[in-house]
Amino acid sequence: MSDTVRENGVIVAIDGPSGAGKSSLTKLLARRLGYIHIDTGAMFRAVALMAKRAGIAADDDAGLAGLCRTLEISFVRDGEACRVLANGEDVSREIRTEEIGLLTSAVSARKPVRAALLTMQRAMGAKGGVILEGRDIGTVVFPDAEVKFFLSASAEERGRRRYLELAARGDSATLEETIAKVIQRDRQDEGREHAPLKQAADALPIDSTSLSIDEVLAVMESAVRERIAKGEKG
Numbered sequence: 001m002s003d004t005v006r007e008n009g010v011i012v013a014i015d016g017p018s019g020a021g022k023s024s025l026t027k028l029l030a031r032r033l034g035y036i037h038i039d040t041g042a043m044f045r046a047v048a049l050m051a052k053r054a055g056i057a058a059d060d061d062a063g064l065a066g067l068c069r070t071l072e073i074s075f076v077r078d079g080e081a082c083r084v085l086a087n088g089e090d091v092s093r094e095i096r097t098e099e100i101g102l103l104t105s106a107v108s109a110r111k112p113v114r115a116a117l118l119t120m121q122r123a124m125g126a127k128g129g130v131i132l133e134g135r136d137i138g139t140v141v142f143p144d145a146e147v148k149f150f151l152s153a154s155a156e157e158r159g160r161r162r163y164l165e166l167a168a169r170g171d172s173a174t175l176e177e178t179i180a181k182v183i184q185r186d187r188q189d190e191g192r193e194h195a196p197l198k199q200a201a202d203a204l205p206i207d208s209t210s211l212s213i214d215e216v217l218a219v220m221e222s223a224v225r226e227r228i229a230k231g232e233k234g
């Protein structure tokens with residue numbers, strides 16, 4: 001981790017597999033710290049959705065590169081929520097389906113997509129005062145982030161969490177199907193050549209299988225505040 005002093009505060013990286021609790025914790029921690037929450041997964045999902053609409057195949061690197069050259073992805077605060085805009089269109093709901101989640105896992109393995117979003121993510125977070133959640137924040141996007149977490153949980157627990165979330169949205173997927181999809185996404189994210197999901201050597205690992213959201217938040221908040229205090233001492 002670096003001792004860089006940044007304009008708006010430190011950079012916090014939260015990496016981990018699907019369903020570990022990254023989005024939940026990033027939102028809560030950002031609110032506690034007054035930091036900006038950057039959902040990099042939503043950015044990859046937006047690319048996948050726009051590629052699907054344009055009929056660009058998940059392995060069409062030239063087509064994906066062309067799409068990313070003109071695609072504008074932005075986040076708009078909406079009270080407690082955060083809307084995701086693609087070329088100005090609110091795609092917050094459409095990007096959250098499991099179909100788009102799986103397509104995203106394929107699209108996000110492509111080098112042109114990773115290169116384009118890497119540039120955007122570094123521009124969004126360079127001044128600090130940000131928490132970025134994703135798969136490669138602590139390893140590729142901001143290897144010099146002052147604080148890095150690797151948040152995980154058992155595949156069964158993550159599948160159960162995702163199942164409850166989908167059921168609450170009226171999705172009829174079974175628990176077994178959802179666990180299998182979580183495991184499939186894990187394999188794709190961990191096994192790809194470019195920026196695979198893996199724990200940074202200097203990341204603090206947190207296994208949330210048997211922890212509540214508040215218990216995870218307490219561990220994260222104290223680690224970040226300790227690092228901020230250290231930086232202030234100079």
Ligand SMILES: Nc1ncnc2c1ncn2[C@@H]1O[C@H](COP(=O)(O)OP(=O)(O)O)[C@@H](O)[C@H]1O
Binds near residue numbers: 016019020021025216
């Ligand atoms: N420690 C936890 N215990 C129980 N449920 C959790 C925990 N962390 C997250 N959840 C729930 O699991 C689901 C997925 O969490 P989310 O933050 O979207 O994970 P990720 O962003 O890592 O995919 C959400 O419904 C969330 O409320």
Ligand SMILES: Nc1ccn([C@@H]2O[C@H](COP(=O)(O)OP(=O)(O)O)[C@@H](O)[C@H]2O)c(=O)n1
Binds near residue numbers: 017018019020105
């Ligand atoms: N920094 C990131 C974030 C997401 N992704 C990809 O985007 C997909 C969706 O990310 P997400 O964070 O929205 O998914 P969940 O973890 O919320 O299920 C992941 O399965 C990854 O394949 C990535 O490659 N790199």
